[in-house]
Amino acid sequence: MIPKKLYLLFFILLVIFTQSCKKELPVIPEKKSDLVEIKRLIALGDDYFESSKYDSSYYYFDKAKLACDPKKHPKQYVYAISNLATIQQNQGDFSGSETTAMEAMPILETTTNPNCKWSIYTILGINYLNTFDYYYALYYFNSALDLKTDGYRHNGALNNIALTYMEQEEYQKALTILLPMTLDNKVKNDPTENSRIINNIGHCYFKTGNPKSLDFLTKSLKIRTQLKNNWTLVTSFYNLSLFYEKNSPNLSRKYAQLSYDKSTILNNVDIRLESLKLLIRNSSGTSLKKYSLNYIHINDSITKVRQQAKNQFAKMKYDSKKGNDEILQLKAQKDENALELQLQKNTTLNLYFIVGLLLTITGFIYSYLVEKSKRGKIKTSYDTEVRIAKKLHDELANDVYQTMAFVETQDLSSSHNKEILLDNLDTIYSRTRNISK
Structure with missing residues (x-):
C-alpha cells in the first residue's frame, strides 16, 4: 500500500509537469503600436506638402500608411490615404487617386469618425467631377453632406455640389445652393470660404447674364489678394479674364496672364492651358505665336508629365511596400528563430525535468521498499x-x-x-x- 504522502508527491509533480508542457510554445508579446513614429511621418508629409514638395510628401505619407495598423490607428491611416490620393489628384492622376482613396473604404465601414469619411468622399467626388462623371460626383458630395461634420466641411460639400451643377451648366441650381450660404455667419467670418462662394456666384451670374457678376468677382478678388493665397487667386484671375473677354480684350489678357503666371508657380497644368487659350484668343502677332507654341508644347508634354508622375508615385508605393514586406519578413524570421530556440530550450528543460522526476520517483520507491522491509521485520x-x-x-x-x-x-x-x-x-x-x- 502506497503512503498518502507519496500520493501527494505524485500529484504535485504531475501538476508541475502539466504546466511545463503548456509552456512549450512561448508567448510572444504583442508589439506596442508606435503612434509617435506614425505622427512623425505624417508631420513630415504635411511639411513637404505645404512647401509643394509633393514627391517627398507622398513618400512620407506612404511610409505613415504602411506603419499604421488600420484597426488600431484608423484616423491616422485614413488621413495618410487621403493625402496620398490628394497628391495624385493634384498631379492629374484621377484614376490613381480613386484607387488609393478606395483603400480606405473598409475602414470607413467600421469607423464612427465623420471627418475621415468626409475626406475620402470629397476626394472621390472631385475625381469623378474631373473625369466628367457627374452622377457619381454628386453621389459622393451628397454623401459627404449627409455626415454630421463641422460647418466648414458642411459648406465645403455644398460648394462642391454647386460646382458640379456649374460644370453641367445648371447655373440656377448652383445659385439656389450658393446664395443662402452667403447669409451663414460661419461663411461670413471665414474669408477663404466667403471668397470662394462669392467667386462662384459671380461666375454663375456671368454665365446667366446677370449684371451683378462683376461686383461679386471683384469682391472675391479683393479678399483673396489680402489672403495672398495663390491657389484661390488663380480662379479669380481666370473668371475675370472670361468676364472681360468680349468687352475689354486688354483686361481679359491682363487677367489671363496673371492666371497663367500663378498657375505656373503652382504647377497647375490645366489652368495654365485654359489661361493660354484666353491669351491666344486675345492676342495677335508675335504674342499670339508665342502663346500658341507654348500651348502646343505644354499640351504635348502634359500626358508625358502625368504618366511620369503616375510611374513615380507607383514606384514609390512599390518600393515602400517592398521595403516594408522585407522588414516584416526579417521580423518574422527573427521571431521564428526565437521561437525555435525557445522550443529547444523548453525541450531541454523538459528532458531535465523528466530525468529528475524519474530519479525522484526511483528514490521514493527505493525508500518505500526499504521502509516496507523494516516494517516487515x-x-x-x-x-x-x-x-x-x-x-x-x-x-x-x-x-x-x-x-x-x-x-x-x-x-x-x-x-x-x-x-x-x-x-x-x-x-x-x-x-x-x-x-x-
Missing part, C-alpha cells in the same frame, strides 16, 4: 514477542501456579511428594528453555 519481531508472551502466560505461568499450590498444600517430607515436585520443576525448566530458544 518489526512485525515479525512483534508477532514473535506476542507468541512468547502467550506461551509465558498460557503455559509457564500455569505450571508455576500449580507447582506453588502443590508446595503449599502437600507434605514435602514425603519422598513421593518430593518426586512430584522435582518433576514439576523439571517441566517448568523445560518450558522455560523452549521459550528461550
